[in-house]
Amino acid sequence: MILLLFFFAEVNSVYQLTINEDWCSKILCLTISIMCLEQGRMAIVDLKKIKISKKYLKNPQLDNFLIVTSITIATELLGFYLVSFSQDWSIIIILISLIFFNSFAKVNILTSRKILIEYYGVSQRIFVLAANYFGLGIATLKIFGFFPEVMSVILFSMTSIYIVIKYSSNLLSNSINI
Secondary structure (H helix, E strand, O other): OHHHHHHHHHHHHHHHHHHOOOHHHHHHHHHHHHHHHHHHHHHHHHHHHHHHHHHHOOOHHHHHHHHHHHHHHHHHHHHHHHHHOOHHHHHHHHHHHHHHHHHHOOEEEEOOOOOEEEEOOHHHHHHHHHHHHHHHHHHHHHHOOOOHHHHHHHHHHHHHHHHHHHHHHHHHHHHHHO
């Protein structure tokens, strides 16, 4: 079900990318599209980890994590579907949902060989939160017309750099473990 919701949001983002005339809107739609793919993947991963963990552990932190994850997913989807009406407000809502998650998700669930729930608070997420707040500031400047083209390129660059760092570090750690 979640996959389907994110799939239609992604299709909508790509559609908006194709119908928008100005390149500033196209860059923002591309940024939102990349974010939709990543957040859809993370929603599925987080919900799967919660489901697996709840089978074997009775931990109240899992309930809190499920609530935070569910609110985040609902807010993200609102932002992704809003791209049809306003790319600016779409990205603002998506960034606010990421700030919410990184501020209130207090655990990290590891499910490799055995299930571990580790405390993972704001101090462990400080760099991600800083990037989220910086992105929110950039998006806000764009809404107020402060060099909108430059702000769109910065948001796209931030998203692209995040994806490259995240997945290249995963590939590197997987190749080291072989």
